[in-house]
Amino acid sequence: xxxxxxxxxxxxxxxxxxxxxxxxxxxxxxxxxxxxxxxxxxxxxxxxxxxxxxxxxxxxxxxxxxxxxxxxxxxxxxxxxxxxxxxxxxxxxxxxxxxxxxxxxxxxxxxxxxxxxxxxxxxxxxxxxxxxxxxxxxxxxxxxxxxxxxxxxxxxxxxxxxxxxxxxxxxxxxxxxxxx
Numbered sequence: 001x002x003x004x005x006x007x008x009x010x011x012x013x014x015x016x017x018x019x020x021x022x023x024x025x026x027x028x029x030x031x032x033x034x035x036x037x038x039x040x041x042x043x044x045x046x047x048x049x050x051x052x053x054x055x056x057x058x059x060x061x062x063x064x065x066x067x068x069x070x071x072x073x074x075x076x077x078x079x080x081x082x083x084x085x086x087x088x089x090x091x092x093x094x095x096x097x098x099x100x101x102x103x104x105x106x107x108x109x110x111x112x113x114x115x116x117x118x119x120x121x122x123x124x125x126x127x128x129x130x131x132x133x134x135x136x137x138x139x140x141x142x143x144x145x146x147x148x149x150x151x152x153x154x155x156x157x158x159x160x161x162x163x164x165x166x167x168x169x170x171x172x173x174x175x176x177x178x179x180x
C-alpha cells in the first residue's frame with residue numbers, strides 16, 4: 001500500500017484493521033507489503049491518495065474507491081482520502097462529540113471499507129454489484145462512517161464463490177451478480 005500523503009496513525013491502523021476484519025469472514029488473509037518486498041503471490045497494488053470529489057450537494061455520486069484495470073498492466077485499487085474525509089464530514093451530525101483521534105479513525109474505517117470493496121472486485125473478478133453487503137454499489141455516508149461493522153460483509157453468493165476459489169486455489173473463474 002502506498003499513500004500519497006501522510007496518514008495519521010489512527011487512520012492508517014483503522015484502514016488496515018477494517019479491511020482485514022471484513023476479509024477475515026471470507027477466509028482471506030491480506031498481506032500488506034512494501035514496494036521492495038517479495039510477496040510470493042499475486043499482487044494488487046493499493047494507492048491511497050487525494051482525489052477530486054464532487055462538491056457537497058452535487059447530484060454526482062461520490063466515489064471513495066475504484067479498481068483500475070489497464071490492458072497489459074496489473075489492476076490497482078485506489079481509495080480517495082478526500083472522498084473518505086468528505087463522507088465523515090457529511091455524517092458528522094451523528095458523531096458531534098468525536099475527539100480528533102476518533103475522527104481520524106472514522107476516515108480510516110471509510111478508506112478500509114472502500115478498499116475491501118475494491119479487493120472484492122479483484123478477487124471475485126467482477127465489476128457487478130450486490131444488493132446488500134460489502135459489494136453493493138451505494139452506501140449512505142452515516143453507514144459508511146459508522147464504527148460498527150454489521151453491514152460490510154460478503155453476501156452469501158460472494159462468500160460461496162470465495163469458498164470455491166479457496167478450494168481450487170485459483171482466481172480464474174469470474175463471478176457476476178445477476179442484478180446490479
